[in-house]
Amino acid sequence: MAVRAHSGRRPGDSGTREAIARAARRQFAELGYDRTSMRQVALEAEVDPTLVSHFHGSKRQLFLSVIGLPFQPADVLPGLLAGDPDEAGARLARFALGVFESEDGRSRAVGLIRAATSEPEAARLVRDLLTREVLTPLAEGIGSDDAAYRASLLMSQIVGLIMARYIVAVEPLASRDHLAVADAIAPTLQRYLTGDLSTQLPQSRQAVSG
Amino acid sequence: MAVRAHSGRRPGDSGTREAIARAARRQFAELGYDRTSMRQVALEAEVDPTLVSHFHGSKRQLFLSVIGLPFQPADVLPGLLAGDPDEAGARLARFALGVFESEDGRSRAVGLIRAATSEPEAARLVRDLLTREVLTPLAEGIGSDDAAYRASLLMSQIVGLIMARYIVAVEPLASRDHLAVADAIAPTLQRYLTGDLSTQLPQSRQAVSG
Numbered sequence: 001m002a003v004r005a006h007s008g009r010r011p012g013d014s015g016t017r018e019a020i021a022r023a024a025r026r027q028f029a030e031l032g033y034d035r036t037s038m039r040q041v042a043l044e045a046e047v048d049p050t051l052v053s054h055f056h057g058s059k060r061q062l063f064l065s066v067i068g069l070p071f072q073p074a075d076v077l078p079g080l081l082a083g084d085p086d087e088a089g090a091r092l093a094r095f096a097l098g099v100f101e102s103e104d105g106r107s108r109a110v111g112l113i114r115a116a117t118s119e120p121e122a123a124r125l126v127r128d129l130l131t132r133e134v135l136t137p138l139a140e141g142i143g144s145d146d147a148a149y150r151a152s153l154l155m156s157q158i159v160g161l162i163m164a165r166y167i168v169a170v171e172p173l174a175s176r177d178h179l180a181v182a183d184a185i186a187p188t189l190q191r192y193l194t195g196d197l198s199t200q201l202p203q204s205r206q207a208v209s210g
Numbered sequence: 211m212a213v214r215a216h217s218g219r220r221p222g223d224s225g226t227r228e229a230i231a232r233a234a235r236r237q238f239a240e241l242g243y244d245r246t247s248m249r250q251v252a253l254e255a256e257v258d259p260t261l262v263s264h265f266h267g268s269k270r271q272l273f274l275s276v277i278g279l280p281f282q283p284a285d286v287l288p289g290l291l292a293g294d295p296d297e298a299g300a301r302l303a304r305f306a307l308g309v310f311e312s313e314d315g316r317s318r319a320v321g322l323i324r325a326a327t328s329e330p331e332a333a334r335l336v337r338d339l340l341t342r343e344v345l346t347p348l349a350e351g352i353g354s355d356d357a358a359y360r361a362s363l364l365m366s367q368i369v370g371l372i373m374a375r376y377i378v379a380v381e382p383l384a385s386r387d388h389l390a391v392a393d394a395i396a397p398t399l400q401r402y403l404t405g406d407l408s409t410q411l412p413q414s415r416q417a418v419s420g
Contacts (some may be wrong), residue, residue: 008219020249031328032244032327032328034242034244034245034328035244035328113327113373114328115329115375116373116377116378117242117327117373118241118242118244118245118324118327118375122416123377123378123379124231126378126380127378127379127380131380133321144299145260148381148382149382149383150387152374152380152382152383152384153374153383153394153395155374155378155380155383156367156370156371156373156374156375156380156383156395157367157370157372157398158370159226159370159373159374159378160366160367160368160369160370160373160374161366161370163323163327163366163369163370164362164366164369164370165325165362165366167327167333168326168333168336168337168365168369169333169337169364170336170337170341170362171358171362171363172358172359172362173359173362173363173365173366174362176359178323180408183407183408184363184402184407184408185363185366186400186406187401188367188401191397191398192394193229195397197393197394198390198393200392
């Protein structure tokens with residue numbers, strides 16, 4: 001990308017901070033944490049490189065400030081909890097797929113998951129933001145036993161969907177209509193929320209050995 | 211790591227190639243693709259750095275030669291397909307968790323998923339090795355319609371489990387007994403293999419908005 005840096009913006013410019021955040025979010029999502037540089041963010045945002053640290057501090061601080069949930073858990077949880085508990089899995093599936101359909105939501109989700117594979121700080125963010133602030137309160141609100149375990153199983157399917165559909169982009173999952181995908185994973189999320197988690201198959205059955 | 215490089219091994223040494231592969235596999239799994247260097251691999255393997263490229267070529271070639279499935283699909287598929295089709299999900303869950311319980315299996319799985327988030331080549335490996343060579347033939351062998359879609363859904367849960375349990379390490383999933391986790395995800399895998407994937411919930415129900 002041969003975008004020239006413009007030095008015309010002043011630190012006080014409204015929009016400068018947001019332009020930096022937008023460029024950083026895009027680069028963290030597309031390139032991952034390691035390959036994103038403050039300098040390239042400045043180039044894409046068309047600001048002087050010193051403004052990136054002026055507004056956002058270190059690369060780690062920049063990451064933490066631009067990657068995160070694109071919604072407030074407190075705004076979303078009541079809607080997920082309202083209504084038939086046996087349809088909470090479907091509500092969660094449609095909500096998640098709806099978030100990923102928006103460019104901002106998808107960028108944040110992909111950026112967070114990409115970074116979580118290499119940055120312990122980002123892995124902690126996934127645990128804190130997604131599991132502790134959204135999924136555990138959801139499982140608790142529905143009144144399930146073992147809510148933290150259920151939340152971590154929910155997280156495994158949601159994170160796996162982000163990986164499979166948006167990062168690894170395995171077909172035909174990557175191009176299926178998002179509502180069809182929501183329907184396909186809804187019963188999984190429902191069972192993790194309220195179902196029996198021990199299938200109690202015959203213990204005598206041997207595992208397949210590789 | 212202040213391991214000194216020993217230059218005493220000759221290119222012909224038996225075990226040298228395997229020592230390099232073991233060090234590379236560990237570093238790709240722990241550090242990710244970007245942060246793994248040929249030089250650090252040589253240090254850990256206690257060989258002269260020139261031997262790494264002598265045996266394995268470029269970093270990309272090294273990655274491709276040491277990361278991959280820790281089993282041959284042709285050895286495993288018959289066992290997964292044998293028996294009651296309604297228990298194929300349980301067989302797959304136990305087989306996968308069994309692979310991840312071994313250090314070699316877990317290193318390869320984690321290395322592959324870590325790399326797949328930043329390296330298109332590794333993402334292609336996930337699609338080819340896991341989806342095309344294992345999961346699609348499994349779904350086809352069980353006689354399911356839409357086998358490629360089912361395989362990509364299976365992949366989403368298996369990759370998500372690797373992320374949640376081994377990379378992000380969300381508790382209590384990360385420390386639960388592997389057979390209990392296999393029981394928890396088995397019905398998910400079973401439904402993706404043979405179940406109805408369109409839950410056909412009332413279309414009038416609105417998605418929760420963030």
